[in-house]
Structures are given as C-alpha cells and as structure tokens.
Amino acid sequence: MKNLLIAASIVGFTSISMIACQKDDDTGNGNARLQVLLTDAPANYDAVNVDIQSVMINVSNDTAATDGWKELPLISPGVYNLLDFQNGIDTVLADAMIPAGKIGQIRLVLGENNTVVIDGTPFILKTPSGQQSGLKLKVNQDIDAGIVYRMYIDFDANRSVVSAGNSGQYILKPVIRAFMDAVGGSVKGWVLPGAAAAQVWAIKNTDTLLALPDAATGYYFFGGLDQGTWQLEFDATNEIYQDTSFTVDVNSGSITEVDTVNLHQP
Known part of the structure; x- marks a missing residue:
C-alpha cells in the first residue's frame, strides 16, 4: 500500500504529489x-x-x-x-x-x-x-x-x-x-468483481492519485490529469484476487475510456 497522504478532492492543480480519493461527484456522468x-x-x-x-x-x-x-x-x-x-x-x-x-x-x-x-x-x-x-x-x-x-x-x-x-x-x-x-484529460473505466474491493491508482512521475471504485458498478474516474502516459495500478484489498497494472495515454481535453478490468483469483 502506498504510504502517502490522502486529499479528498479531484486532481488538484499543483505540482506537488498527492492522492485524490474517489469523488462523490458525477464528473464523468454528464x-x-x-x-x-x-x-x-x-x-x-x-x-x-x-x-x-x-x-x-x-x-x-x-x-x-x-x-x-x-x-x-x-x-x-x-x-x-x-x-x-x-x-x-x-x-x-x-x-x-x-x-x-x-x-x-x-x-x-x-x-x-x-x-x-x-x-x-x-x-x-x-x-x-x-x-x-x-x-x-x-x-x-x-x-x-x-x-x-x-x-x-x-x-x-x-x-x-x-x-x-x-x-x-x-x-x-x-x-x-x-x-x-x-485542464489536462480524464480517465474512466470499470474494475470487477466488486468482491475484490479494488483500489485504482494513477501514477505519473511524482503524482500519485487514488480512486475508490463504486461498490456496485466498479466505476472509477480521474479528472484533470496532465497529458502524457500514466501507470494505472489495480490493487485488490481482498487478497484472494490478483493485482494488475498497465499504462494509458492521456490527452488534454479528452476522456480516455479504459476497457473493463477483471481481477482474477490465482
């Protein structure tokens, strides 16, 4: 688990490293x-x-x-x-x-x-x-x-x-x-199953951001990401499921939709 402070907001507009908790807004839904x-x-x-x-x-x-x-x-x-x-x-x-x-x-x-x-x-x-x-x-x-x-x-x-x-x-x-x-771009997607209780991390250089997917649907969203390549890490807090990670390209002014991620048991 990442030992970083948690800030309860969408990605901030500063150059410092931070974590953004899953938002209770509907930035990605209209x-x-x-x-x-x-x-x-x-x-x-x-x-x-x-x-x-x-x-x-x-x-x-x-x-x-x-x-x-x-x-x-x-x-x-x-x-x-x-x-x-x-x-x-x-x-x-x-x-x-x-x-x-x-x-x-x-x-x-x-x-x-x-x-x-x-x-x-x-x-x-x-x-x-x-x-x-x-x-x-x-x-x-x-x-x-x-x-x-x-x-x-x-x-x-x-x-x-x-x-x-x-x-x-x-x-x-x-x-x-x-x-x-x-301001930057956005990333959205879904991670399943809900039983994995996954956390989704977006990492680029010194920026480390956290989204907590919706418990029912697995939906997660990051907004205001700097343009460039971001590492997405899917950490299952239920340890019977395996973690996974990959990179995505983010473009300013657009939303990158990621294919649904299915976490599996060993």
Missing part, C-alpha cells in the same frame, strides 16, 4: 468541472480593489440571456486587489460542477467597496449604474462532460480606472476579457 480564476495586467497604481460578490454563467442557448443563468458559489466573496494577480499570478474565485453543453456568457457582479490607491491615498471607484446588474462577458465555449476547465477573468486594471476630470474622482469602467482552456 457534468464538467469549472474553475473561475481572476488575473490582471500590470497597472500604475498602488492598488485597485474590486469588490466581487457573485459570478454567474449562462448555460443556455438563449441569445437574450434572460434565462439559463447559474450562480457559482464563490470561495471567498469580497475585495480583491487586482494588482496582486499580475504576471501570471491568479486566484480561484469559484470551483463548481456544471452541466455539459455550452457556456454563452459569464456575469461578474460587483459590490460597492471598490477603490483605487494612488500615491498612498485611496479613492472611491464609482461604478456606472448600467453595470449594477453585473458585467457580462461573451464566452461561447462548448463544455464536454468529464473534463476539467479553467475560465480566466482577465482584468486590465490600468484601462479600467478612469479619471473624472480634475475632481479627484475615479470611475470603474472594467476592461475585461474571459477565456477558457481545458
């Missing part, structure tokens, strides 16, 4: 996983603080966007200094399961605590009334079940802060783009 991240371009201010209260996506084909909106639970609603997320640095705003299909738009709803700091002095950033219902950005991204996606909300803080003449007042007119990419 849903995808979406992470929404905030990032920014450099700006000539001490700070640009934006009060993010809600993130919503439109998952319908309604061109008027009057229905189909789904709110994503924010990890930490509140004020973010955009300048903390420059030069490739980002932070996760939301991490949720969403139905497969298409994301038409994303809506970013801001609160009232928006400020810009210039030479150590904070100024309130007024938001035009037309933006109070949320900033809508077109995405038009197809979403496949069983794939992990990242959506980046890329603020241009330098262009988003507008001076209102010589009054010392500033207006927040966000200049934002949203883009998405698939």
